[in-house]
Each structure stands twice: as structure tokens, then as C-alpha cells.
Amino acid sequence: MPEKDNTVNINSEKNRYHHGDLRSALIEEGLKLIDTGPAEALSLREIARNAGVSATAVYRHFPDKAALLGALCLEGHHRMAAAFRKAMASSAPGVEAFNAMGRAYVHFALAHPSLFRLMMAQSAGPVSAPPPSAGEPADGMQILVNAIDSLFGADTPQSAREVRRLKAWSLVHGLAMLMLDGHVPSEPALIEAVVDASVL
Amino acid sequence: MPEKDNTVNINSEKNRYHHGDLRSALIEEGLKLIDTGPAEALSLREIARNAGVSATAVYRHFPDKAALLGALCLEGHHRMAAAFRKAMASSAPGVEAFNAMGRAYVHFALAHPSLFRLMMAQSAGPVSAPPPSAGEPADGMQILVNAIDSLFGADTPQSAREVRRLKAWSLVHGLAMLMLDGHVPSEPALIEAVVDASVL
DNA sequence: AAATAATGTTTACACTGATAACATGCCTGA
DNA sequence: TCAGGCATGTTATCAGTGTAAACATTATTT
Numbered sequence: 001m002p003e004k005d006n007t008v009n010i011n012s013e014k015n016r017y018h019h020g021d022l023r024s025a026l027i028e029e030g031l032k033l034i035d036t037g038p039a040e041a042l043s044l045r046e047i048a049r050n051a052g053v054s055a056t057a058v059y060r061h062f063p064d065k066a067a068l069l070g071a072l073c074l075e076g077h078h079r080m081a082a083a084f085r086k087a088m089a090s091s092a093p094g095v096e097a098f099n100a101m102g103r104a105y106v107h108f109a110l111a112h113p114s115l116f117r118l119m120m121a122q123s124a125g126p127v128s129a130p131p132p133s134a135g136e137p138a139d140g141m142q143i144l145v146n147a148i149d150s151l152f153g154a155d156t157p158q159s160a161r162e163v164r165r166l167k168a169w170s171l172v173h174g175l176a177m178l179m180l181d182g183h184v185p186s187e188p189a190l191i192e193a194v195v196d197a198s199v200l
Numbered sequence: 201m202p203e204k205d206n207t208v209n210i211n212s213e214k215n216r217y218h219h220g221d222l223r224s225a226l227i228e229e230g231l232k233l234i235d236t237g238p239a240e241a242l243s244l245r246e247i248a249r250n251a252g253v254s255a256t257a258v259y260r261h262f263p264d265k266a267a268l269l270g271a272l273c274l275e276g277h278h279r280m281a282a283a284f285r286k287a288m289a290s291s292a293p294g295v296e297a298f299n300a301m302g303r304a305y306v307h308f309a310l311a312h313p314s315l316f317r318l319m320m321a322q323s324a325g326p327v328s329a330p331p332p333s334a335g336e337p338a339d340g341m342q343i344l345v346n347a348i349d350s351l352f353g354a355d356t357p358q359s360a361r362e363v364r365r366l367k368a369w370s371l372v373h374g375l376a377m378l379m380l381d382g383h384v385p386s387e388p389a390l391i392e393a394v395v396d397a398s399v400l
Numbered sequence: 401a402a403a404t405a406a407t408g409t410t411t412a413c414a415c416t417g418a419t420a421a422c423a424t425g426c427c428t429g430a
Numbered sequence: 431t432c433a434g435g436c437a438t439g440t441t442a443t444c445a446g447t448g449t450a451a452a453c454a455t456t457a458t459t460t
Contacts, residue, residue, distance in 0.1 A: 016456090019407080019408080022407080022408090040240055043446080043447060043448085044447080044448065044449090045446080045447070045448085053408070053409095054408065054409050054410080055409095055447095055448085055449095056408080056409075056410085056411095056448095056449075056450085057407075057408050057409075059448095059449075059450085060406075060407050060408070061407090064448080064449075065447095065448065065449090120377070120381050120383075121381060141383075163390075163393045163394060163397070166375070166378075166384060166390065166393075166394055167371065167394055167397070167398075169374070169378065170370075170371050170372075170374035170375040170378060170394060171367065171370050171371045171374055172370075172374065173374035173377060173378055174369065174370035174371055174372065174373035174374025174375070174376075174377065175366070175370040175374070176374075177320070177373060177374065177377055178366075178369065178370060178373055181320050181321060183320075183341075184366060184369075190363075190366065193363045193366075194363060194366055194367055194370060197363070197367070198367075216425095219438080219439080222438080222439085243415085243416065243417085244416080244417065244418090245415080245416070245417085253439075253440095254439065254440050254441080255416095255417090255418095255440095256418080256419085256439080256440075256441085257438075257439050257440075259417095259418075259419085260437075260438055260439070261438090264417080264418075265417065265418090
């Protein structure tokens with residue numbers, strides 16, 4: 001008989017009926033797969049296969065495919081936020097930090113094209129979430145927006161600041177998309193030239 | 201016997217084995233369908249069904265699905281170019297015309313969300329086509345780029361002009377995408393505020 | 401220990417894009 | 431004229447997808 005695993009939930013590589021932490025494993029495999037091709041080529045069955053589990057097991061943890069993709073998006077936003085914080089931390093506050101974040105935005109998109117697209121297409125996603133009040137760290141967009149806002153003093157009227165914020169975001173997002181879609185070469189020099197001149 | 205149609209190829213609404221001009225009909229139906237939902241929900245079979253033809257008839261006119269989508273993109277670019285020309289024609293030359301085209305860009309995207317996305321995702325599409333030399337009218341992007349270029353005199357160095365061109369395109373494209381994805385409300389006032397201030 | 405809840409599996413279905421083999425009808429060359 | 435040839439359409443079939451239902455196995459609670 002197979003000896004019982006030392007205590008309880010230690011994962012061995014044996015095939016066990018219960019996976020242990022399938023939900024996380026599925027997200028993991030999903031993130032791994034989405035970086036290897038377009039998002040529309042991502043199939044539940046392949047994720048399940050890679051996790052060593054039957055296709056329909058997914059439905060014990062996610063109501064449908066969209067929910068799994070949503071989980072991928074959430075994880076993506078966390079990572080993007082982390083990238084933003086890092087960029088912000090490693091540069092002087094003010095315009096410097098702002099430019100660094102703009103570059104980080106584009107670089108993240110280029111590093112994870114399908115995930116980034118997915119995150120953006122998920123229009124009900126955490127982008128338009130309520131202000132960062134909960135303990136959960138604010139998502140990337142929120143961090144970016146805050147940084148932009150803090151650039152302009154409170155003396156400038158609200159509407160003007162909103163337009164500026166929107167302009168900055170549009171510029172960076174547009175550049176990222178154009179490069180992602182291959183309409184503009186993804187040259188670091190171009191990113192720098194466009195982003196660093198974005199506060200006007 | 202059914203009376204012969206007056207001469208030859210006049211389309212009646214009878215069910216005839218040979219459609220007449222199926223290729224155009226498929227594109228037509230495709231354009232009709234893509235405006236009613238996301239592009240990934242577009243199926244060859246539904247297009248064929250709506251055209252009153254069997255699913256595999258499509259393959260007599262397009263090698264595969266991507267080819268049909270490519271045809272939709274091409275038609276989309278023609279329409280976009282037409283919108284640009286109209287915007288350009290109905291405003292004073294110079295910055296006025298440029299702003300009008302920027303607004304037209306965003307409005308086109310908002311009016312045909314899925315088609316616009318498809319046109320952009322088609323990275324090998326006519327966007328990066330050779331300069332507008334042939335009789336075929338230049339595609340929309342080319343027109344836009346030309347207009348941007350003509351805004352800045354030849355005295356400004358090439359590289360500076362390229363950056364400006366890229367900034368303008370990025371700004372407009374980014375705004376369009378953000379509104380399309382629901383991250384920014386699609387308010388005409390916002391479009392105007394962002395676009396009309398884009399030449400800096 | 402027995403009952404129950406949580407988690408995975410097998411089976412099945414409707415849908416998709418695509419290929420192969422067959423049917424129909426337009427058109428041209430003798 | 432009319433007999434083929436060829437463009438165009440059809441049916442049958444296949445592998446792959448997302449998802450639901452019924453069943454099996456393990457973990458947890460009483």
C-alpha cells in the first residue's frame with residue numbers, strides 16, 4: 001500500500017484525487033500560458049490539462065471562463081501596481097517619478113501583451129474601482145492616477161486637472177497599444193521620447 | 201417552369217444555387233454582425249447563415265476565417281479614411297483640420313467598437329502599408345499621418361517631427377481605447393478637451 | 401463511525417473552424 | 431448547339447471548445 005504522507009496536506013507529486021490548491025494552480029498555469037500567445041487562444045481545457053486535472057474541475061473554483069480570466073486580470077493588476085511602486089520608489093519624486101511610471105506602464109504592456117490586453121478589455125475590472133480605501137493595495141491605474149494628480153497643485157481647477165490626467169493616461173496607453181499591435185516599433189528610445197515629454 | 205430572369209445575373213430573392221456575389225454579401229453581413237457585439241463572438245457559420253448560405257461556402261471565397269476578417273478590416277479602413285477626408289474637408293486647413301481628424305478618429309472608434317479593435321489588432325494590416333502611391337486611396341492612418349506631418353514645417357528636424365506625430369497618434373488612439381474599454385466615459389466634451397489640446 | 405460538504409471525474413451536448421467528397425449550374429470551345 | 435470544364439455551393443465529418451449533469455472520492459463535522 002502507498003505509505004501515507006507524513007501528516008496531512010504536504011503535496012507530493014503523486015496523483016491524488018484532491019489537488020490541494022487547485023485554484024491557485026489554475027491561475028498560475030493561466031498566467032504562464034497567456035504569456036505564450038494571444039489571449040483568445042487560451043482554453044480552459046488546456047489550463048486544466050497543464051494543471052494535471054480534468055477539464056470540468058475548473059468549474060469547482062470558477063463559475064465560468066470569464067471568472068478565471070477575471071482572476072488572471074486581478075493578479076495582473078497586482079503585478080502592474082508593484083511595477084509602478086518600484087518605478088516610483090527608484091526615482092526622485094515629482095516629474096521624475098511620473099515619467100518613470102509612464103515608462104513602466106509601456107514596459108509592462110510590452111512584457112505581457114496578452115495579459116495587458118485582457119486587463120484592459122475587462123472593462124468592469126478594478127480600474128474603475130472605488131478609491132483605495134480598503135487594506136488591499138490600490139490597483140495600478142489608481143496609483144498612476146494618484147501620481148498624476150499629485151503633480152498638479154490644488155490651485156489648478158478640478159476640470160483642468162482631470163483633462164491633464166486623461167491626456168497623460170491616453171498618451172501612455174495609446175503608445176503602449178500602438179506598440180503592442182505592431183504599428184510602432186517597440187524601441188526604448190521612442191518610449192522615452194514620447195513619455196518623458198508627456199507633461200505639458 | 202420558372203420564367204428566366206430578364207437577361208442574366210439580376211438577383212431575385214429566390215433561392216438559387218449560385219448566389220451571384222457571395223463574397224460581397226459575406227463582407228456585408230460580417231460588417232453588420234460585428235457592430236452588434238464583440239469581435240470574438242463573430243463566427244463564420246453565423247455570417248454564412250445570415251447570408252443564406254451553407255457554412256463551408258465561405259471557403260470558396262476566403263482561405264480561412266482570418267482572411268474574411270482581413271477583408272472586413274480593409275473595408276473598415278476605407279470607411280475610416282472616408283470619415284477622415286470628410287472631417288478634413290469640412291474645416292479650415294491647418295490645426296483646425298487636424299483637430300477635426302482627431303475627433304473623427306475617436307468617433308469612428310466609438311461608433312464601430314469591434315471593427316475598430318479588429319482593425320488595430322490586424323497588425324500586418326494596411327496601417328503599415330507602403331506610401332499612398334497606387335490608385336487605391338490611402339488608408340486612414342496614412343491620411344492621418346500625412347495631415348500630422350503637414351502641420352509641422354520641413355524646418356523641424358525629421359526625428360522631432362516623428363516624435364510629434366507619434367505623440368499625436370498615441371494620444372488620440374489611447375483616448376479612443378480607454379473610452380472603448382469603458383475606463384473613461386465617452387463624453388463629447390472630453391473628446392474635444394483632450395483632442396483639441398493635442399498639438400503642443 | 402456516520403453523515404455531509406467539498407472537490408474531481410466521466411459523459412454528453414451544442415457550438416466552432418476546417419477538410420474532403422459530392423452536386424449544380426455558368427461559360428466557353430468544338 | 432451542346433459537351434465538357436470549372437467556379438461555386440452542399441453535405442458529411444472531425445477535432446477542439448465551453449459548459450451542464452450525474453457520479454466518485456476525499457475532507458470535515460457531528
